[in-house]
Amino acid sequence: MYLEVIDVKKSYGKGEGKQQVLKGASCSLDRGDMASIIGSSGGGKSTLLNCIGALEVIDEGDIRVDGNSIKGLSKKDLTKFRRDNIGYIFQFYNLLTNLNVRDNIRTGEKLTDQPMDYGKLIESLNLKNLEKKYPGQLSGGQQQRVAIARALIKNPKLLLCDEPTGALDSATAKETLVLLEKINAEFGTTILMVTHNQAIPAMMKKNFVMKDGRIIEQIINENPAPADTLEL
Numbered sequence: 001m002y003l004e005v006i007d008v009k010k011s012y013g014k015g016e017g018k019q020q021v022l023k024g025a026s027c028s029l030d031r032g033d034m035a036s037i038i039g040s041s042g043g044g045k046s047t048l049l050n051c052i053g054a055l056e057v058i059d060e061g062d063i064r065v066d067g068n069s070i071k072g073l074s075k076k077d078l079t080k081f082r083r084d085n086i087g088y089i090f091q092f093y094n095l096l097t098n099l100n101v102r103d104n105i106r107t108g109e110k111l112t113d114q115p116m117d118y119g120k121l122i123e124s125l126n127l128k129n130l131e132k133k134y135p136g137q138l139s140g141g142q143q144q145r146v147a148i149a150r151a152l153i154k155n156p157k158l159l160l161c162d163e164p165t166g167a168l169d170s171a172t173a174k175e176t177l178v179l180l181e182k183i184n185a186e187f188g189t190t191i192l193m194v195t196h197n198q199a200i201p202a203m204m205k206k207n208f209v210m211k212d213g214r215i216i217e218q219i220i221n222e223n224p225a226p227a228d229t230l231e232l
């Protein structure tokens with residue numbers, strides 16, 4: 001297994017206010033999988049993704065990416081784990097507003113010894129004519145494309161996406177999904193996406209249904225639908 005999430009537990013807060021958000025969540029992916037975590041709001045999807053991405057410390061259980069475990073890692077080592085293994089895309093892009101597209105993407109390049117080729121990447125993501133623009137001059141879909149390039153240039157083992165189309169209109173959302181599908185096919189990147197859009201699971205090989213802090217069901221698509229056929 002390329003990603004193993006084993007009985008992960010995670011609480012927020014202390015004493016009276018303590019809330020257990022993850023109550024023993026488990027799932028796994030093979031290398032090159034494209035998968036989603038679905039389920040209603042508040043079920044712990046983002047928390048689980050943040051634990052996998054080493055943005056949060058887990059209380060119990062284990063997470064392994066390509067054999068590398070996060071168990072017992074210090075905050076510093078979690079940062080290194082994230083640098084070495086994870087690319088992250090968020091709903092609201094999180095680009096640096098004072099850097100142009102090229103420099104935004106290149107911030108990701110410095111995080112690794114073996115980056116993807118910048119020229120090839122912007123060609124593939126159709127960003128060549130936007131290189132000199134600043135995030136404020138771009139549409140939402142264009143900004144998300146830049147965020148995807150920034151996450152990808154460091155050649156992550158796992159690309160984590162939290163509601164990447166949540167802020168986009170349906171046509172632009174579809175373009176973004178088509179792009180992620182292409183990245184999965186072209187670069188073999190393993191992708192795990194949190195979404196509450198009920199149309200998206202059709203394009204995924206695996207879907208994990210999350211409810212109340214646990215993965216309660218796994219839905220496998222032997223023949224995932226092409227992203228451009230989805231009714232978003």
Ligand SMILES: Nc1ncnc2c1ncn2[C@@H]1O[C@H](COP(=O)(O)OP(=O)(O)O)[C@@H](O)[C@H]1O
Nearest residue numbers: 012013021039040041042043044045046047048
């Ligand atoms: N940083 C945090 N501090 C305290 N509570 C949090 C934090 N992040 C999430 N929660 C709580 O955890 C629960 C699950 O949230 P979340 O993982 O965002 O669910 P989902 O992504 O499925 O909507 C919610 O009740 C939320 O309020």
Ligand SMILES: [Mg+2]
Nearest residue numbers: 045046047194
């Ligand atoms: Mg969420």
